[in-house]
Amino acid sequence: MRAGRGTARGRTRAAGNGRFPNAVRVGAAALASVVVLGPVGAPPAAHATADVRAAAAGGHRSAPQDPGGYAFDDDARRIEGTASTADAAELVPGRTYRSTLPASGKVYYRLELDAATNVYASATAVPPPGRTVSVIDGVKVYVEDGEGRSCDVDTASFGAAGSPHPVAASAMREISPRRSLCKEAGTYYVAVERVDPDGPGSSPDPWEMELTSVSEPPVESAGATSAPRDWNSATPRPVAGQPERRPGGAGFAHATPIGQGVWRDDIRPGQTLFYKVPVDWGRQLYATAELGSSASGGSGYVAAALDLDLYNPARGHVVDAGVGYDGGQKTESLAPLPPVAYVNRHAVGRQTGAMRFAGSYYLVAHLSAEVATTFGDGPVPLTLRVRLSGDAQEGPGYAGESVPSDVFTVTGGDRAAADGTAGGDDTAFRALAAGGIGTGSALLVGLGVWTLIARRRADA
Numbered sequence: 001m002r003a004g005r006g007t008a009r010g011r012t013r014a015a016g017n018g019r020f021p022n023a024v025r026v027g028a029a030a031l032a033s034v035v036v037l038g039p040v041g042a043p044p045a046a047h048a049t050a051d052v053r054a055a056a057a058g059g060h061r062s063a064p065q066d067p068g069g070y071a072f073d074d075d076a077r078r079i080e081g082t083a084s085t086a087d088a089a090e091l092v093p094g095r096t097y098r099s100t101l102p103a104s105g106k107v108y109y110r111l112e113l114d115a116a117t118n119v120y121a122s123a124t125a126v127p128p129p130g131r132t133v134s135v136i137d138g139v140k141v142y143v144e145d146g147e148g149r150s151c152d153v154d155t156a157s158f159g160a161a162g163s164p165h166p167v168a169a170s171a172m173r174e175i176s177p178r179r180s181l182c183k184e185a186g187t188y189y190v191a192v193e194r195v196d197p198d199g200p201g202s203s204p205d206p207w208e209m210e211l212t213s214v215s216e217p218p219v220e221s222a223g224a225t226s227a228p229r230d231w232n233s234a235t236p237r238p239v240a241g242q243p244e245r246r247p248g249g250a251g252f253a254h255a256t257p258i259g260q261g262v263w264r265d266d267i268r269p270g271q272t273l274f275y276k277v278p279v280d281w282g283r284q285l286y287a288t289a290e291l292g293s294s295a296s297g298g299s300g301y302v303a304a305a306l307d308l309d310l311y312n313p314a315r316g317h318v319v320d321a322g323v324g325y326d327g328g329q330k331t332e333s334l335a336p337l338p339p340v341a342y343v344n345r346h347a348v349g350r351q352t353g354a355m356r357f358a359g360s361y362y363l364v365a366h367l368s369a370e371v372a373t374t375f376g377d378g379p380v381p382l383t384l385r386v387r388l389s390g391d392a393q394e395g396p397g398y399a400g401e402s403v404p405s406d407v408f409t410v411t412g413g414d415r416a417a418a419d420g421t422a423g424g425d426d427t428a429f430r431a432l433a434a435g436g437i438g439t440g441s442a443l444l445v446g447l448g449v450w451t452l453i454a455r456r457r458a459d460a
Helices: 021-035 045-056 342-346 370-375 412-419 427-435 439-459
Strands: 096-101 107-113 118-126 138-144 150-157 167-173 186-194 207-216 261-267 272-279 284-291 302-311 317-325 330-333 359-367 380-389
Touching: 096 107, 096 186, 107 118, 118 138, 118 186, 138 167, 167 317, 186 207, 261 272, 272 284, 272 380, 272 412, 284 302, 284 317, 284 359, 302 330, 302 370, 317 330, 359 380
Parallel strands: none
Antiparallel strands: 096 207, 107 186, 118 167, 118 207, 138 150, 138 186, 150 167, 261 380, 272 359, 284 330, 284 380, 302 317, 302 359
């Protein structure tokens, strides 16, 4: 729920006489791939297939997270906020930082901006596992100019369940005809603070934070200055079909790519799962969250059991949906959203305004810790049904420098990773996954493949 918005890498060297260098390389690759399948008793075929596909895509699966845990960006730089703007350290757009949010008071960071670029700054606050929070506590982010005037402010809270989990807020410096301030080049500041550190049940511990800022260059032509008034606002029927296992990531930087389809994982009380959906210009995103029936029994009702949040590529909040749970199957959909369009930024409502650029949109699902009290701490089945409608269109035509490909565009690699087809033909590995074989058998198969290829090349 939202306040004010309703709710280890190495290299293998081949030994030998060098007669079969290509076979060695192929064999090593085969071994590296089949090891991904894991030990005897590993997850079922769909789980293994997801692992293999992630490896084929050049990505990685996040390590299993403890309930309430968060996987920070591996490349995040440690930086400390200051109590005064005079000592504020600089946030460079395009980089990710890790910092600490004290229980009370603002901490400041600095931005050096030109007079043409939009910049979006976000803070993801992560309360320590096992601590308590108040329902209205959370994180508040400001962007201010050199005179202390507000350019933008955003707040995120834990919502009705009061279950501690990562929450993100994002504020911007936008060059817009609707804004009279914050247009000049110069020094700006990002301020972050807790919303209600003294609220009932709030823990006085400092929180860890992940900070990001991204820049968006101006467009060649200004174009329309008002948001589209007509778009398909009807909610379509959720995508049907057999769910495919796709384990969720444990943070924004480790979010699991998904596209249109039905995706399945298990979520434990207190856990938060992150997914990312590539959405092109002109396309509409629909998502439905479904909690399956509890296998651990129990009776009762948790009114705010699951919170599903949608964030845009700059980690700005778009919309959320809550799912109540009584141990039986329950489902809820996000409110219909307009097609992704540059001119959405001119909308009065922040929800439509957040659908302002193409890129990876994040679906973040959190299962309240309260569910454990009523239904036990075992995992609950979670199904996400994702639909993308409309035809992809050309972007707005950014001026000057190109837009960062990993922020405001969708690439063929993004689409392939979302569909689980990146990295080319993984049919052989998919067959191995379907067999559910263990590491020992996989190694033998890999060695057999290696030997066979080497012999064939020797004969040739």
